[in-house]
Each structure stands twice: as C-alpha cells, then as structure tokens.
Amino acid sequence: MPELPEVETIARGVDARVRGHRIAEVWLGRHREPFKTPPARMAQGLEGRTLLGVHRTGKHIVCELGSAGCSPSDERAGQATAQWIVHLGMTGRLLVTTPEASVAPHTHARLTLASGRELRFVDPRRFGRLEFRDLSRAQGFAAPGAEPLTIGAQDFAALFRGRRLAIKAALLNQSLLAGVGNIYADESLFHAGIRPRRMAGRLTRAELERLRRALRQVLEQAIGLGGSSVSDYVDADGVRGFFQLEHRVYQRTGQPCRVCGTAIRRIVVGGRSTHYCPMCQR
DNA sequence: CATTTCACCTGGTGGC
DNA sequence: TGCCACCAGGTGAAAT
Numbered sequence: 001m002p003e004l005p006e007v008e009t010i011a012r013g014v015d016a017r018v019r020g021h022r023i024a025e026v027w028l029g030r031h032r033e034p035f036k037t038p039p040a041r042m043a044q045g046l047e048g049r050t051l052l053g054v055h056r057t058g059k060h061i062v063c064e065l066g067s068a069g070c071s072p073s074d075e076r077a078g079q080a081t082a083q084w085i086v087h088l089g090m091t092g093r094l095l096v097t098t099p100e101a102s103v104a105p106h107t108h109a110r111l112t113l114a115s116g117r118e119l120r121f122v123d124p125r126r127f128g129r130l131e132f133r134d135l136s137r138a139q140g141f142a143a144p145g146a147e148p149l150t151i152g153a154q155d156f157a158a159l160f161r162g163r164r165l166a167i168k169a170a171l172l173n174q175s176l177l178a179g180v181g182n183i184y185a186d187e188s189l190f191h192a193g194i195r196p197r198r199m200a201g202r203l204t205r206a207e208l209e210r211l212r213r214a215l216r217q218v219l220e221q222a223i224g225l226g227g228s229s230v231s232d233y234v235d236a237d238g239v240r241g242f243f244q245l246e247h248r249v250y251q252r253t254g255q256p257c258r259v260c261g262t263a264i265r266r267i268v269v270g271g272r273s274t275h276y277c278p279m280c281q282r
Numbered sequence: 283c284a285t286t287t288c289a290c291c292t293g294g295t296g297g298c
Numbered sequence: 299t300g301c302c303a304c305c306a307g308g309t310g311a312a313a314t
Contacts, residue, residue, distance in 0.1 A: 003307060033291080059308080090308055091292075106292085125291045127308055165285060174309080181307050250307090271287065273305085 002088045004148065004179030005222035008056045010094055014063075014119070015054035017096040021113040022050045023065075029108040034123060036131040045082060045132045046111060051119075052080055058143030058178025061086040061094060082134050085141050089127030095120045145178035148215050156212040160200040167203060167211075168196035169270035180215065183250045184222070186275050188215040190249045195281045196267070196274045249275040 002010065026046045028039040035042065048068030055062055064080035086094055095104075099118045103110070109121040109130060121130060133141060146155060159176045160167070170176060171185040180188075189196050191214035194207055203211070248258055252275060253266040262279040 006307080087308085089291095090306070123291095124293065125306090125308095127291070129309090163284080169285080172308090183307055270285090272308095 002059065002092070003181035003184055004056070004059060005184070005219055005226050007059050007061060007088065007179070008223050009226035010088075011054050011056040011061045014061070014094055014096060018051045018113060018115075018117060018119055019053055020050065021115040021117060023047060023111050024114040025112040027110040027112075031108060031126055033126040034108045034121070034128055034130050036129050037133075042084075042130065042132040045134060046084060049082060051113075052078060056179075057141060058145060058147075058174060059087060059181070060141060060143060061088070062141050080140075081136060082132065083141055085129075085131040085133065086121060087129040089123060089125060089129065091125040092121065092123035092128030095122060143178035144175040145173070146176070148177050148180055148212075149219060151177070151212065153209055153212060157205060157208045160203060160208065163200040165200055166197045166269050167194060167200045168272075168274055170200040171215075172270060172272065179219075182272050182274075183247070184215065184218055186250045187218050187248055190214075190277060190281060191218060193281055196269050196276050249277060251275065 023046050026043040028035070028043055037045075046065070050066040050070065052064040052066050054064070063084040063086070065082040065084060066079060067081045070079075086092070088094065097118050097120055098116065099110075099112050101118070104120075104122045106124040106126075107120055107122045108126075108128075109119075111119040113119065121128070131141075133139075146159065151159075160170055163170055168185055168189060171180050171188070172182065174180075186196070188211060192207065192211040194203065194211060246258075249264050252264045254263050256262065257264055257277040257280060260277065260279045262277055264275055265278055267274050267276075
C-alpha cells in the first residue's frame with residue numbers, strides 16, 4: 001500500500017509508541033522472503049537493544065538502535081550502533097500491540113519490548129523486506145534517490161535531463177526520487193498538467209518546476225491527512241486509518257475529470273496502470 | 283549504461 | 299456457491 005506519505009505517517013506513529021523502549025525478545029517467522037538479513041543474525045542483533053527513534057527515508061522505515069545493555073538515559077544515549085530497516089512492499093504493516101493481542105495471519109516478526117508493548121511486522125504478499133545493520137560493520141541506511149519534499153528546482157530538473165523514458169516511469173524510479181509510487185506519480189502529473197507518457201528529458205523547465213511543486217504539495221497534503229489518524233493506523237488490529245485523499249485521476253477510469261469533466265483515461269506505462277485527463281494534461 | 287518487461291506473492295473483486 | 303481471470307499503492311533481476 002504505502003508510498004511516502006503513508007510510510008511517513010507510520011514511522012511517526014511507531015516512533016511515538018516505542019521510542020526509548022528496549023527489545024526484550026524477538027520472534028521471526030519461517031518464510032525466507034522478508035529477510036534481507038538471515039533471521040538468526042537479525043534476532044541476535046536486535047535482542048537487548050533500545051529503540052532510540054524511528055524515521056522514514058524514501059519508502060523505508062529506519063529504526064535506530066542503541067547498544068544492548070545501554071539504556072537511553074546512559075551517557076551514550078542517542079548513539080545509534082545498529083539499525084532495523086523495514087520496507088512495507090505492497091501489503092506490509094508495522095503494528096504496535098500488546099504481546100497478548102491475537103497474532104494476525106502473515107505475521108513475520110514480533111519484537112517484544114520490555115515496556116509491555118510489541119512491534120509486529122505483518123505482510124501477506126511478502127514483498128516487504130526487513131534488514132538489520134550493525135553500524136560498526138556497515139554504513140547507515142541511505143536511500144539512493146533524492147527526497148521529493150526537499151529537493152530544489154535545479155537538482156530536480158537535473159534528475160531528468162537527457163532521459164528518454166516516460167516521465168511517469170522516471171517518477172517511479174526510486175534511485176532518482178525516493179518515495180514516489182503509483183498514486184502520487186499520477187496525481188502530481190495531473191496537478192502539473194503533464195501527460196504521463198511525455199519523455200522525461202523533453203519537459204520544459206517550466207513544466208519540471210510545476211511538477212516539482214505539484215509533487216511536494218500532493219505529498220504534504222497526504223501527510224497532513226494521514227497525520228490526524230496515526231493512532232488508528234498502528235493500533236492492535238492494524239485498522240487502516242488514512243483519510244482517503246480525494247484523488248483527481250488515480251483509479252477514476254471513465255469518471256469525469258473534477259476540473260473539466262472529460263472522462264479519465266487508463267493506460268499502462270512501465271507496466272503500471274496510469275490514469276490521466278486527456279484534456280487537462282498535455 | 284539506459285530502458286523495458288516480468289516474476290515474485292496473496293487476496294479481493296466481479297463475471298459467468 | 300464455485301471457479302476463474304484480472305487487478306493491486308513495489309522492486310529487482312533478466313532481457314533488450
């Protein structure tokens with residue numbers, strides 16, 4: 001499900017609930033797909049560490065971890081020595097529950113916290129990924145692409161210069177921009193008035209700047225809406241709490257454009273279903 | 283190297 | 299109700 005705004009909302013919600021808590025016990029499931037780090041090493045690495053904070057980079061959730069046996073009130077407080085990195089894929093959820101709460105099907109990780117809470121990773125489709133990084137051995141996680149919320153006009157334009165692929169496909173490329181997915185790619189192209197199949201390298205400077213601003217505005221609006229329902233999103237049952245953004249084009253095939261009334265079209269770009277208004281977008 | 287296609291999974295929906 | 303085709307907000311490997 002999740003693109004940048006959803007991941008941001010989840011990371012904030014989880015951070016508010018587990019910051020400062022110590023991982024007492026770790027259970028990991030048998031399916032191999034979710035584990036970029038071998039489960040035995042992950043469990044060994046996580047146990048005893050303190051969750052110093054949880055934040056988002058691109059579509060990744062990064063849990064900063066202190067050394068085992070080092071509480072946040074110690075002098076080394078705030079010093080992350082490891083990370084637990086969660087990617088939700090299409091159907092992943094990161095839940096804060098009690099250890100007694102019923103375990104949902106497709107639960108792949110349970111981190112029981114000394115505080116009496118439990119952090120769970122649930123993912124039916126198993127496109128999500130979990131990774132453990134020991135920062136004494138490896139670099140901290142960094143998304144390859146630029147952050148769409150903060151990138152400037154010059155850097156944004158430079159991402160697409162000379163590229164011959166469709167702008168929609170370029171927006172989805174995580175090594176260019178980190179965090180943009182199918183919904184917000186379509187929505188931002190609508191707001192910028194640009195057709196999804198336009199060659200990225202042929203967009204004018206003005207179009208690129210409209211796109212950068214539209215993307216930022218759409219993402220910020222979605223974060224704003226998600227932020228008001230954080231508690232629902234991460235509750236014990238994993239209830240979805242996001243206000244559905246009033247999409248302009250996404251999944252509105254055949255319905256009238258909210259601006260001009262023309263029927264919204266669906267095409268396939270880069271293997272992904274793509275929606276646009278043939279009148280408003282050129 | 284850049285770009286495109288496809289496999290990886292389960293579950294929900296809608297047609298027959 | 300059952301069966302089936304198709305679709306899903308992501309990504310990385312393989313093919314072109």
